[in-house]
Amino acid sequence: MGSIIKDIGPCNYQIGLYEGLNKTPGDEMWIVYSMSKEDIWISSIPVPLHSNTSEYVEENFNSIKGLQELSNWNIYSPKWASVKISSNSDNQYLEFSDEDPYDYAKVFKVFKETTDKLKVKFTLLAKQNDHGRFEIEIGNTSQLNPIRISLTEMGRLVLSSWEGDQDLGAFNFDEWLNFELDIDVPANSFNLTFNQKTFNTKVFNSKKVNFIDRITFRTGLPRGIFINPVTPNTDLPSKQKAIFYLDNVKISN
Numbered sequence: 001m002g003s004i005i006k007d008i009g010p011c012n013y014q015i016g017l018y019e020g021l022n023k024t025p026g027d028e029m030w031i032v033y034s035m036s037k038e039d040i041w042i043s044s045i046p047v048p049l050h051s052n053t054s055e056y057v058e059e060n061f062n063s064i065k066g067l068q069e070l071s072n073w074n075i076y077s078p079k080w081a082s083v084k085i086s087s088n089s090d091n092q093y094l095e096f097s098d099e100d101p102y103d104y105a106k107v108f109k110v111f112k113e114t115t116d117k118l119k120v121k122f123t124l125l126a127k128q129n130d131h132g133r134f135e136i137e138i139g140n141t142s143q144l145n146p147i148r149i150s151l152t153e154m155g156r157l158v159l160s161s162w163e164g165d166q167d168l169g170a171f172n173f174d175e176w177l178n179f180e181l182d183i184d185v186p187a188n189s190f191n192l193t194f195n196q197k198t199f200n201t202k203v204f205n206s207k208k209v210n211f212i213d214r215i216t217f218r219t220g221l222p223r224g225i226f227i228n229p230v231t232p233n234t235d236l237p238s239k240q241k242a243i244f245y246l247d248n249v250k251i252s253n
């Protein structure tokens, strides 16, 4: 491939630093690669590899000393769109910051595969409401976003469902926002409660979904080969950084 062909993703020049190699820290497997044929990235992957779990999620991040303790969370943290543990007074939470015009900070968590009822709760704080985007998606490996909630660049809360995108109103910045979802997988439907207000039942934004086992938190739209492709000349940090805090993630049935 020529250097002008910047295929998105970690598909280029992979080199594995294998488990047991005595110069790598811990027991993880480390992989080094070129991301989108640009920067050199490194991934730490817990071994043995597993793609599912029998556990739900209850995490308030308060006792976490560093991201490495979140070894069962999938963390995507580019240089200009990072994920870290932050705190104020006696509370800790995940901080997503984003000043990358072509990339995002992303965390996803796989939980117990659920085919019946599911409750999802989390709190989110946006440090601004005039730039930056945050998306929450709930789905599975092949159907990533039957449920998607977006905090948009215009300060609006938008819910995507089978009927399309619905603007639920403005959200306040610099205060914790409460999200609760009651999901009925067999009915392919869900209810969102936002700051104690429950909206009408919605049908998934996807064809028949048989199970749900993952949630994604991301500071931007999904990327793909033709979605937000990188223009090398303009690939410079954004003028304004967007910051979001995530806390109190609880997923149960």
Ligand SMILES: [Ca+2]
Binding pocket: 060, 061, 062, 091, 092, 093, 247, 248
């Ligand atoms: Ca916390």
Ligand SMILES: [Ca+2]
Binding pocket: 081, 098, 099, 100, 101, 102, 103, 104, 105, 219, 220
């Ligand atoms: Ca970005």
